[in-house]
Amino acid sequence: MRAKTLFTIVLLAVAGWLGGSQAAHAQPLTLDAILIHANNDGATQDSRLEHIEFKLRRIFNFEYYQYFGGSSSGVTVPAATTLNLGHGYNLEVNLSRAGDGRVRAQVRWLKDGESLLATSVKMKRGVPTILGGPPYDRGTLIVVLELK
Amino acid sequence: MKTDRLISRHLDGEISEKESALLEREMKNDPALVQQARQWQRYGELLRESDVPGMNDPDRAWMDVRRKIRGLEQRDDVKIPLFRPRLAWAGAAAMLLIAVSVLFMRRSADDALPVAVGAGTEVEWVESDLPGAVSMVYADDETGLTVIWVVVDEGDDGHAG
Numbered sequence: 683m684r685a686k687t688l689f690t691i692v693l694l695a696v697a698g699w700l701g702g703s704q705a706a707h708a709q710p711l712t713l714d715a716i717l718i719h720a721n722n723d724g725a726t727q728d729s730r731l732e733h734i735e736f737k738l739r740r741i742f743n744f745e746y747y748q749y750f751g752g753s754s755s756g757v758t759v760p761a762a763t764t765l766n767l768g769h770g771y772n773l774e775v776n777l778s779r780a781g782d783g784r785v786r787a788q789v790r791w792l793k794d795g796e797s798l799l800a801t802s803v804k805m806k807r808g809v810p811t812i813l814g815g816p817p818y819d820r821g822t823l824i825v826v827l828e829l830k
Numbered sequence: 831m832k833t834d835r836l837i838s839r840h841l842d843g844e845i846s847e848k849e850s851a852l853l854e855r856e857m858k859n860d861p862a863l864v865q866q867a868r869q870w871q872r873y874g875e876l877l878r879e880s881d882v883p884g885m886n887d888p889d890r891a892w893m894d895v896r897r898k899i900r901g902l903e904q905r906d907d908v909k910i911p912l913f914r915p916r917l918a919w920a921g922a923a924a925m926l927l928i929a930v931s932v933l934f935m936r937r938s939a940d941d942a943l944p945v946a947v948g949a950g951t952e953v954e955w956v957e958s959d960l961p962g963a964v965s966m967v968y969a970d971d972e973t974g975l976t977v978i979w980v981v982v983d984e985g986d987d988g989h990a991g
Contacts (some may be wrong), residue, residue, distance in 0.1 A: 737973040784950070797959040797979050806950030814959070815980030 710758045711785070711807065712830040713775060717751040717767040720814075721821030734826050735811060738750065741812075758783035759785050770794045773825065780804040785829060789813070805829050837867045841874060951976040 717733065720738070725748035727735075735747045751768025757777055765773040772792045780786035784804045791799045791813055798816050805811055807829045814824035836853045839845045845853065861913035898933045953976060956965040969976045 737975055739899060740973055741968075741970050741975065754986040784952070786954075788881065799956070799958045799960075799965070799978070801956040801965075801978050802954040803978070809950040810975060811935075811951050812975050812977040813979075814977065815963075815965075815982060817982055 684796065710756055713757050713763060713765065713777070713787075714754045714826075714828045714830055715752055715765045715773050716749065716826045717769070717771055718824040718826065719748045719750040719818060719821050720824050721746050721748065721819070723820060724828060738812070742822075742824075747824075750823070767825070771786055771823070773827070775827075783807075787811075787827070787829075790826065791816075792823060803827075833863060834866075837870060841867070841871055950974075953978055968986065 690783060699762075716730070716734070718738070719725075722745045723738055725746035728747075728749040730752070731747055731749075732750050738744075738747055751771065753765040753767055753773075754762045755767050757763055758800060760776075760778045762776045765775065767773060770793055774790040774792065776788040778786045778812075786802060786804050788802045789800065790797055793816070801813070803811050810826050810828040812824060812826060814822060816823045833853070833856055836845060836849060836856075840850065840853055857867065951969070953967045956967060956978050958965050958980045960980060960982055964981045964983070966979050966981060967977070968979065
């Protein structure tokens, strides 16, 4: 009887562990995207970029970072969503479980329906991913994508 | 029939004096009963003198009993092996091994051939439809940011700084 009880406990523990890891992925998240116009011509400081501007300045040579648009979406993985960034820019995002507490984001960055960049990224909650490069008005466009 | 039973009990020394007197009276009146009593007495003597196999050695008999008990226990093992303590632990260990293997395989499939790994971010692939564009990935240790950049060949300001 004792062995049977131990066996049952081990089975329940394994089931709970597997179920818990699945449930961890099922919690609701917010997918946040900010479109930034990086340039050297000048821009006023924007509080919406306070958390990221100093980091971008360390990586890129641009002097100014202007908030250009953005959008957020509440998601429960797996999910598919489109974020409208403004000025004709959109992000199509497919989210799926990636294991190890991360989420796979398959992202397509579009301008008026034309694809600029597509990527697949395994993201961790709270760690931004930077997309960028398309030139715009003597500067460059940057997207800060983050799961919160 | 009653007299037969009296004879049998008499030979076993189990009858009372009253019954013994009754039996004696009947045997005097019926010589066939005397003959029957003698015959049964002889059978009893033959049985006691004969060598009954397996029963003349108590130690050997006890060993046989223990051997039979062990045999029954082994058959019980075959019937319900899952809940014997050692096998239960072996089963639990096998379950854990399977669970870990499944998770490891899922993780291995997920982690296949990453382009770049930053702090918590892993870029699996990048492509661009812009003409002449080249994509690059950069993981910055200082800021913890992972940058996916498209370099557009316009000879102008499309650069990563």
